[in-house]
Structures are given as structure tokens and as C-alpha cells.
Amino acid sequence: MSDTRRIRIDVPALTRVEGEGSLKLRIEEGRIEQLQLSIFEPPRYFEKFLEGRSWREVPDIVARICGICPVAYQMSAVQALEQAFGVTPSPWVQRMRRLFYCGEWLQSHALHIHLLALPDYLGFDSAIAMAQDYPEAVQRGLRLQALGNDLIRLFGGRSVHPVGARVGGFHHAPAADRVAALIPRLEAARQDAFELTQWCAGLPMPEDSETFISVALRHPDDYALCSGRLMSSSGLSLSADEWDQHFREFHAPHSTALWALLDEQPYLVGPLARLNLNSDHLPPPVADSLARTGIRFPSSNMFHSMLARALEIELALHDALALCREYHLPERSHEPVTPKAGVGYGMTEAPRGLLWHRYETDDDGCIRSARIVPPTSQNQARIEQNLAASLKRFGLEHDDDALRLHCEKVIRNYDPCISCATHFLTLDVTR
Amino acid sequence: MASITPTTIIGVGSPAGDDRLGWEVIARLQQRLPAQLNVELIALDRPGSGLIPLLQGSDGCWLIDAIATTGAPGRHLQPDLSELAQVGAPVSGSHGFGVAESLQLAATLGVLPAHLELHCVTIGTANLLGEQLSPAVDAGVDGLVQRFYQRLVQSVDHTATFKGGVGSTGSVGSPDRS
Known part of the structure; x- marks a missing residue:
């Protein structure tokens, strides 16, 4: 030709x-x-919808932005409003938010790997066609996804657009026996997740390396999920309120979603960016699983994103299990909140990448202005x-x-x- | 042949206008069915592939959803799986994985309940955003709830109305006229 x-x-x-x-x-x-x-x-005008709304309504409104990652929107929002109101969530709340978030990573990553991405690598046009030849793989994905949904339901009341989160913590603490009932399932799922990682590592991945900037949260103590500083592979370390010093959103004529650049450069957010910046914070069993694949991170091969998702499933199960084992009913499931005028910023790691929020509130805690920068708009230029x-x-x-x-x-x-x-x-x- | 009593009735819907009808069926059944009846009633918001684990755990399931047509709204249909896949849902599940795709995947995996009936009520495009059902769809929902009540509580056998639902029992008699 x-x-x-x-x-x-x-x-x-x-x-x-x-x-x-x-x-x-x-x-x-x-x-x-x-x-x-x-x-x-x-x-979709969600930022405008939020204007004039009470701080109490924000978690439930932003949950409606996405059916797959509502927890991420809720967690970034409550973090921002807590900063605006000067509220510090209790250690129990912080741990349980991580558990809640683990459920979302688990269900979202399992859905993407098994039903959306794998058909590409195995030569099928859909998961339904793939299920004829790989029924066990699809069943494994459905099991992992269902477990993630059950974790979300534990705190959120339901897995789609959950309603349990609030500024200061959660509306209710789940009963200890409900949490305990998940432990055997989480233990059993770890083998599924380990096998998934090894299987993904063995799939025929294109050798497709290129240079790009990774952006993700990084925390000194653990694999960052809903706390930490924003880091980039180009050397940045920022708090959430320093966002505008380096990031610029703009409207590209061919897209209805805003684009974003970091110091005028495209950049990557999401599982590969997270693992590139945080692989030293994988807990030992997950680090061992990665070592067995023979693949090293940081990786410049974008197609290693699926492997990064699989490893994050292992991480989510590992952390969820530890958090469920130490679970106890708290004295109270949320801190008291006194609204006031202020500005607050929140950033957490949605399954697809960094999710940044900014809110300005009035004396009653009503929203004066809202800004939400989701991961997909950040990834468009990339x-x-x-x-x-x-x-x-x-x-x-x-x-x-x-x-x-x-x-x-x-x-x-x-x-x-x-x-x-x-x-x-x-x-x-x-x- | 008598129909099999379901262990689970699932209504799929969304907050969007007539698409909420699956939830309405469940809500009205919750009001009408006697507490001692051993049937689990579940209302789901576009569960996507999350529907499959619920189906797997059920011996018999009736599944209710809206179906988009250009014909009259409010009609009760029992499509088979291939018909459902052709028509599609008025509001898709996440990533395009709606009820039809989930059922197809469950069928491929061999995990459909032994007894599964699909019950759809037709909707048009006139009420895609309202908070209430349109009158025609509301009447269709009432008819379907009454039909379920008769089958579950009064043991009236409606299997004569069956026209080929997935894995369902009984396919005798005349087609559905409701």
C-alpha cells in the first residue's frame, strides 16, 4: 500500500x-x-447546579456526576468543604473513607479490565463474545466487581449514587457483623486478584513506550488514595490550593469537556500515573505480585495501565481486608459541622485519576462557587x-x-x- | 403448566420520567403483597453487569424494565432475549452495559436462573425527564402489578400470556393482549 x-x-x-x-x-x-x-x-452544568445549594446537599449532588465513581466525587467534595469549615475528620472516618474508596476502585477497575478492555487484547468485539471462550475470566471480574459494590453499599446504602457520605464523616456506621461478613469474601478474592495480575502481565501488550508526565497524589505513609500532596514526574509537589499555579483549563473547539494542561504540557492521571509515582508504597504482598510479573515501574508503556489496574485491585483488597479486620463501631460516625464562609480544596484519586474540587461558601455554608476538574478532562490532551x-x-x-x-x-x-x-x-x- | 413462583422480583429503572416504571412496580408490590409471601423485591438503578450476581442467586426471577417503542406507551410485553437486545433500553446502563447486555452475558456464562421472566412496559419519548409516570404508563404499571398480585396471591395462572421470555416456564395459549 x-x-x-x-x-x-x-x-x-x-x-x-x-x-x-x-x-x-x-x-x-x-x-x-x-x-x-x-x-x-x-x-452538564453541575458546577452551576451547586451554586446556592446547602453544604449538606453537595455530597449527594456530586455523586450524580458519575455512576461508576460517585465515591470519588463525594470524597473530594467533603474534603474541600471540611477544609472550608475547619473540620478535621476523626481517624475512624479517615480509615473508613479509605475502605469506602477501596470498594470503588475494586468495582471500577474490575469492570474496566474484564468487560471493557480485555476484549481488545483477546481479539473479541465485546465481553459477551469473549465470555464464550473465557468464562472463568469474566466470572472472576463479576465477582470482584460485586464485592466492590458491596463495600460501597456498606457505607453508602447503595452502590450506585451512594447516600451515606456527609461532610464530617458518614451518616451511619455499619454494624460490626456486616463488616465481619465481608472478611471471608475479601480473603477469597485476594487469590482472584493475584491471578488477575499475573494473567494481565502475560497478555500480549504492544511495546509502546513514550515520554509523558505522570501526575498523582503521594502520601508519605501509604499508597495515596484520598490524602497526600499532588506530585508529578516532572518534580512538582503541590497542595490542592496551589493547583492554579501550574494547571490551566481551557476549552478546545472540538470538545464540550474542558481540557487541562500542566505548565502548558499534556499529562497523565490514573492508575499508571499513580503506580509510576507510588510503586514504592505498595504493601509487601502486592509488591511481591508485581515483582513476579517481571515488569518494572515507572513504566513508559501506556498499555501497562491495565496491569496497574490489576495491581490496584490487589491493593484495594489488601487494604480493605486490613480495615475490615480492625473495624469497630465509633462513638460517632461524623464530626459536628459548623458551616461558615470560606474556601476549601479537595483532591482524591478517582479510579481514573486525580479529581480536584474547589468550593467557596457563604456564612450559612451555601455554595457560592464550585469548580470540579475530573480525570478524563485532564487526560484528553494526553x-x-x-x-x-x-x-x-x-x-x-x-x-x-x-x-x-x-x-x-x-x-x-x-x-x-x-x-x-x-x-x-x-x-x-x-x- | 402452572407458573413457577419467583424468589426474586427485580425492577430496573432510573429517575428519568417513565423509565422509573420498574421502581414503581416494586413500590406498588411492596404495598400490596402480604408480608409472609417469600419473595424478595428489589429496585435497581441501571445496575449494568451488577445485575448478573443477583440473577445467579435466584431460582426464579421476574425482571421488569421499560422498553422504548414508537407504539402506544403502557403496553405489557414479554420479549425474548433477542428481541430485547434489538430494541434496547431507553436509558442505558453504565458503559452501554444495560439489561439486555447483562442478560446476554449471563446466558453466555450459563448463569441465568432456571426460571426467568422478562416483563416490559412500553414507553415513548414524551416523558423522559418527569418525576412522575405518564398516565398511560402509570395505567400499564397498575395492570402489571395487578397481574403479579393475581399470580402470587390468588394463584391465577397467567402463563397463557407468555410469549417466549428467557428460560421462563409455560408457553401455552394465546399471545399477550394486555
Whole structure:
């Protein structure tokens, strides 16, 4: 095939991602002339919806932003409002928030690996088709996902859009016997997770290394999840209120979601970025599991994101088990809150990456203004950068189907959360 | 052949207009069914693949969801799995993994309950955002609840209305006219 052919690939609706996005790719004379990841889901105005609302309503409103990672939105929000009100959550609350969050990582990562990403690596167009040949793998994913959902339900009352979180802590502390009932399941799941890590490490991954900036939280004592400072592989160390000194959001004409740059550069958030910056904080059993794979982190291969997710499943199970074993009913499940005028910042690690919130409140604790920077909008520039480089390494001479599949793999690898999914409807090729 | 009494009745819905009908069925059954009836009633908000573990643990399950059509709203249908996959849900589950996809996956894995009935009520596009059911859908929900009540409490056998639900029992008699 000569390199003078002209190719235009329009992927009007990305599948196996959360949200409505599309991809335009135009290649002329062996060069990429146009490559655009477009998010066309209508703006959802959550930041405006929050204005004028009571601080009490915020956790339940922001939970509605995402059906997959509502805990992340709640945790970043309560952290920010607690800072605005000068509330310090008790050690019990901080531990239980980590347990709550472990459930979300578990369910979200298990969903992505087994139902969304694995078909790409095993040559199937869907998890349903894959389940015929790999029923045990799919069953394992469903077990892990269900366990994660049960952990969320423990504190949230329900797994989708949970309602248990509040500023200061939780509305209720779960009964000890409910927590104890999860321990045998968590213990059993660790073997599933270990096998998943080793299996993912053995999958045929493209050798696709490139230079990029990783951004994630880092905590001195543990693998950062809902506390710590923002770190970057370029050497930054920031508190949440220093965000605007280095990060800039802007509107790209082809996307309804805001983009973000770090010092005018694309950057990566998410499991691979976290592991690149925190692999020394993996607990010993998880570090041993990683060592057995023979793969080293930091990694510059974006396709190691799936392995990073698998390791984070192991980490979530390890931590959840420890937290469940030490569980006791607290004297109170939340600290008293006295609202006041102020500004607060929160940042936690959603399954897909760093989630930053800022709120300004009035004397009654009503929201004057809200800013929410979700991980997928932060990753958009990085996805386009990755697509362009990865396609060149893959080879623009491949046929259109192969190019399209490679693009899909690159995009899905980020587990973008832009909500929804119809199938790739048409492939428009111009030669 | 008499129908199998379910151990679980699951209503799938969302807060979005007529799509909430699955929840309404569960809420109305909770009000009407006697407490001693050993049936678990579950209302789910677009569970995606999370539906599968619930199905796995059930010997018999009735599953209720809205189904989008261009025809009259409020009609009761019992589609089979392939019909459900073609029509699709009015509001998809996460990552496009809705009820149809979850049932297909469960079928592929061989974990569907031995007795599963799909009960759908048709909805249109007139009420996608309201907080209440539209009158036609509301009437359809009442009809379905009455039908379930008769089967569960009064032992009225409605299997004659069956038209090929997944793994369901009984497929005799005339098609559903409701």
C-alpha cells in the first residue's frame, strides 16, 4: 500500500467507554493531518447546579456526576468543604473513607479490565463474545466487581449514587457483623486478584513506550488514595490550593469537556500515573505480585495501565481486608459541622485519576462557587498526544480496520469516563 | 403448566420520567403483597453487569424494565432475549452495559436462573425527564402489578400470556393482549 493514500476515519461514537465521544483521523501522504478526540456529550452544568445549594446537599449532588465513581466525587467534595469549615475528620472516618474508596476502585477497575478492555487484547468485539471462550475470566471480574459494590453499599446504602457520605464523616456506621461478613469474601478474592495480575502481565501488550508526565497524589505513609500532596514526574509537589499555579483549563473547539494542561504540557492521571509515582508504597504482598510479573515501574508503556489496574485491585483488597479486620463501631460516625464562609480544596484519586474540587461558601455554608476538574478532562490532551505517537509506531500503512481498532485500544486504555456507549456506527474511509 | 413462583422480583429503572416504571412496580408490590409471601423485591438503578450476581442467586426471577417503542406507551410485553437486545433500553446502563447486555452475558456464562421472566412496559419519548409516570404508563404499571398480585396471591395462572421470555416456564395459549 503506497503512503500516498488518503485515509479519513470517523468514529462517531466510541464504545466501551463511559460517555459520548468520537474520533476523527485523517491521514494524507503518510502523515497525520487531523486527529481529534471529540467529546460531544452536552455540558452538564453541575458546577452551576451547586451554586446556592446547602453544604449538606453537595455530597449527594456530586455523586450524580458519575455512576461508576460517585465515591470519588463525594470524597473530594467533603474534603474541600471540611477544609472550608475547619473540620478535621476523626481517624475512624479517615480509615473508613479509605475502605469506602477501596470498594470503588475494586468495582471500577474490575469492570474496566474484564468487560471493557480485555476484549481488545483477546481479539473479541465485546465481553459477551469473549465470555464464550473465557468464562472463568469474566466470572472472576463479576465477582470482584460485586464485592466492590458491596463495600460501597456498606457505607453508602447503595452502590450506585451512594447516600451515606456527609461532610464530617458518614451518616451511619455499619454494624460490626456486616463488616465481619465481608472478611471471608475479601480473603477469597485476594487469590482472584493475584491471578488477575499475573494473567494481565502475560497478555500480549504492544511495546509502546513514550515520554509523558505522570501526575498523582503521594502520601508519605501509604499508597495515596484520598490524602497526600499532588506530585508529578516532572518534580512538582503541590497542595490542592496551589493547583492554579501550574494547571490551566481551557476549552478546545472540538470538545464540550474542558481540557487541562500542566505548565502548558499534556499529562497523565490514573492508575499508571499513580503506580509510576507510588510503586514504592505498595504493601509487601502486592509488591511481591508485581515483582513476579517481571515488569518494572515507572513504566513508559501506556498499555501497562491495565496491569496497574490489576495491581490496584490487589491493593484495594489488601487494604480493605486490613480495615475490615480492625473495624469497630465509633462513638460517632461524623464530626459536628459548623458551616461558615470560606474556601476549601479537595483532591482524591478517582479510579481514573486525580479529581480536584474547589468550593467557596457563604456564612450559612451555601455554595457560592464550585469548580470540579475530573480525570478524563485532564487526560484528553494526553490521549490525543498518545494516539498520534502510537499510530506512527503502529504503522500508518495498516488497513483501516486495524488503524481503527488500534485507536480504540489506545483510547479505551485510559478508561475514559464520558458516559454512554453506542457501537462504532460507520467507518468513513477516503482514499 | 402452572407458573413457577419467583424468589426474586427485580425492577430496573432510573429517575428519568417513565423509565422509573420498574421502581414503581416494586413500590406498588411492596404495598400490596402480604408480608409472609417469600419473595424478595428489589429496585435497581441501571445496575449494568451488577445485575448478573443477583440473577445467579435466584431460582426464579421476574425482571421488569421499560422498553422504548414508537407504539402506544403502557403496553405489557414479554420479549425474548433477542428481541430485547434489538430494541434496547431507553436509558442505558453504565458503559452501554444495560439489561439486555447483562442478560446476554449471563446466558453466555450459563448463569441465568432456571426460571426467568422478562416483563416490559412500553414507553415513548414524551416523558423522559418527569418525576412522575405518564398516565398511560402509570395505567400499564397498575395492570402489571395487578397481574403479579393475581399470580402470587390468588394463584391465577397467567402463563397463557407468555410469549417466549428467557428460560421462563409455560408457553401455552394465546399471545399477550394486555
